Amino acid sequence: EQAVLVHKLLILLHVTLCVVVGKTMMVLFPDATKRYILKLGEKSRMNQNPKFSYENWGPTFFSFQYLLFVLKVKWRRLEDEAFEGRPAPNTPVVALNGEIRHLFSFMRGQYFDEFNELVKDFSSIADFLIIYIEEAHAIDGWAFKNNVVIKNHRSLEDRKTAAQFLQQKNPLCPVVLDTMENLSSSKYAALPERLYILQAGNVIYKGGVGPWNYHPQEIRTVLEKLK
DSSP, X not given: OHHHHHHHHHHHHHHHHHHHHHHHHHHHXXXXXXXXXXXXXXXXXXXXOTTXXXXXXXGGTXXXXXXXXXXXXXXXXXXXXXXXXXXXXXXXXXXXXXXXXXXXXXXXXXXXXXXXHHHHHHTTTOOOOEEEOSOSSOXXXXXXXXXXXXXXXXXXXXXXXXXXXXXXXXXXXXXXXXXXXXXXXXXXXXXXXXXXXXXTTEEEEEOOOTTTTOOHXXXXXXXXXXX
């Protein structure tokens, strides 16, 4: 317990220092800092959306809300229990009808664009599931402009309502909700987004943390080998 507190303190100091340096760079060298942030945007393909310009999200970097979000993400990763080659956490999730299930119950025989293509191409050998976790860019948190208006979830009903935006994209697999204890988000270090492949109760693929390292094509490569 004490080791975790020390680790959290070190993370707090590191993130605070990075934010102070980043904010200072934005003031003293705005053009160079903008180029750096845009480079990050290329990795997550945010730059490819013509309706989502740099002005909508770039200036939010190194803000106080940004600091709080990054701290939450890094502290939450201390609870990570999902590692390749080791048993996968069978965390509880909530179906949109309110039924409480567990992750493994969606494996074999149960019931976006790039993700849906994976579902179409590999549904014969894999079961797909989307777990809707806590909101990354809530309007009362680290918010972007010209983005979907969603508040931080205060209840499971809030999370269910927010998940309707995802349902509008017509995912080709079941969508369930993380519990309000955020167990799936924590044990899979999933915030803000992450891809996993589980087999026989073990983690066989652990994707990078999104948005910068969210690569569905890596899933395709692994599943091709399993065909």
